Amino acid sequence: MAISESLQKMPLAGKLCCWLAGMQALTIIGLEISILVIVLHNVDNVFSSWSSDKGAAIYFMLLIIGALYGVFLMVSGAMSGDTIQIIGFCLLNLFMMSLAIFRYFQMRSWLLDSVVYAEDILAMVRPQMLATIGVMAGMTVVFVGLAYFVYHAFGWEIYKRVGADMKIRRMYINYRMLVLLLKIDFFMFVGFAVSYIILILKSTDPEFGITVAFVPVTLLVLFLAFWALRRESAATMWVFVFLLCGSTAYFVFKCARMYDPKQRDKFASQIPMMTYYTIISLVVIAATLYQAIVCLANFGYGLKERVEITRGKRSDMEQIKDYYINAAGDRRMNLDG
Incomplete structure (x- = not known):
C-alpha cells in the first residue's frame, strides 16, 4: 500500500x-x-x-x-x-x-x-x-x-x-550521503568478490572459501551500519568503522596478490581492470569511512528525533513536544506549550 x-x-x-x-x-x-x-x-x-x-x-x-x-x-x-x-x-x-x-x-x-x-x-x-x-x-x-x-x-x-534549521539540514544531508555510500559499498564489495570467484574458480584454492564468505559477511556489516545510523548507536558505529578499516586492508592485500609472480597467471590480462576496480573501491571505502565519522559526530543532536517524527514514530528515548504533524503532513509549532 x-x-x-x-x-x-x-x-x-x-x-x-x-x-x-x-x-x-x-x-x-x-x-x-x-x-x-x-x-x-x-x-x-x-x-x-x-x-x-x-x-x-x-x-x-x-x-x-x-x-x-x-x-x-x-x-x-x-x-x-x-x-x-x-x-x-x-x-x-x-x-x-x-x-x-x-x-x-x-x-x-x-x-x-x-x-x-x-x-x-x-x-x-x-x-x-x-x-x-x-x-x-x-x-x-x-x-x-x-x-x-x-x-x-x-x-x-x-x-x-x-525543517528550516540549517544545522539539522546539513546533518540530514550527511545522513543521506552515508546511506547512499553504504548501498554503493555493497555493490562494489559483491562485484569484487564475484570477479575473484570467476578468476579463481577452483574450490581447492584456499582463497575460494574466504572470497565466497566475504559476500554474506559484507551484507551483515553493512546492515550493522544501517542499524547503527538509524538508532544513533555510537558503539555499533565504531565497530563498523573498525571493520571498514579491516576491509581496506583486505582490498590492499588482494590487489598486492595480483602482482605476486606466483599468482600473476590467474589474472593475466585482467590485472589493469581489477586494479582499477580495487582503486575505485578503496576511494568509496575512504568516503564511507569519512562520512561515518561525520555522522557519528552528529549523533545526539536531534536528527534521529526529527526524522522519526516525520515518519509518525516517536523516539524511544524522548518525546518530542515542540512539533507535530497534521493530517496533511505539514509541520507547525505547537501552541499548547
Whole structure:
C-alpha cells in the first residue's frame, strides 16, 4: 500500500527516471547476452585457461549486476524523494561505463592475440560493445538533467522532513550521503568478490572459501551500519568503522596478490581492470569511512528525533513536544506549550 501511494505521489520527473533506468537496464542486459552468446558460439574452450579467457564472463556479470542494482538505486531514490541517491545512480552509471570501455579494449586485445578469425568475431561484437558505452553515456546525461527537476520537485518534501534549521539540514544531508555510500559499498564489495570467484574458480584454492564468505559477511556489516545510523548507536558505529578499516586492508592485500609472480597467471590480462576496480573501491571505502565519522559526530543532536517524527514514530528515548504533524503532513509549532 505504501509503495503504491509513493508511486502515485511521485512527480513526473521521478517516474520518468524510473522508467528510463528500467529501459537502460533491459537494453544493457540484452546487449551483454548478445556479446556473451557470440563469444561462446565462436570461441572454443573459453573457460579452459585462466583469466585471459574469463574476461567476457567477468564483464558480463559486473555490467548486468550494475544495471540491475542501478534500477534499485533509482527507484528507491525516486520513491523516497532522495535526490542524493539519484546523483549516486549517475556516478554508478559512469563507473559502469568505464568498465565497458575497459572491456572493449581488453576483449579486443584478447581476441586479436589468442583467437583464430579474431577480426570476424570482433566485427560481430564491436557494435554491441560500443552501443553499451553509448547507452550509458547518453543516459547519464539525461539522468543528470532529470535530477535537477527531481531536486526541485522534492525540495518541499525535504523541508517538511527536517525543517528550516540549517544545522539539522546539513546533518540530514550527511545522513543521506552515508546511506547512499553504504548501498554503493555493497555493490562494489559483491562485484569484487564475484570477479575473484570467476578468476579463481577452483574450490581447492584456499582463497575460494574466504572470497565466497566475504559476500554474506559484507551484507551483515553493512546492515550493522544501517542499524547503527538509524538508532544513533555510537558503539555499533565504531565497530563498523573498525571493520571498514579491516576491509581496506583486505582490498590492499588482494590487489598486492595480483602482482605476486606466483599468482600473476590467474589474472593475466585482467590485472589493469581489477586494479582499477580495487582503486575505485578503496576511494568509496575512504568516503564511507569519512562520512561515518561525520555522522557519528552528529549523533545526539536531534536528527534521529526529527526524522522519526516525520515518519509518525516517536523516539524511544524522548518525546518530542515542540512539533507535530497534521493530517496533511505539514509541520507547525505547537501552541499548547
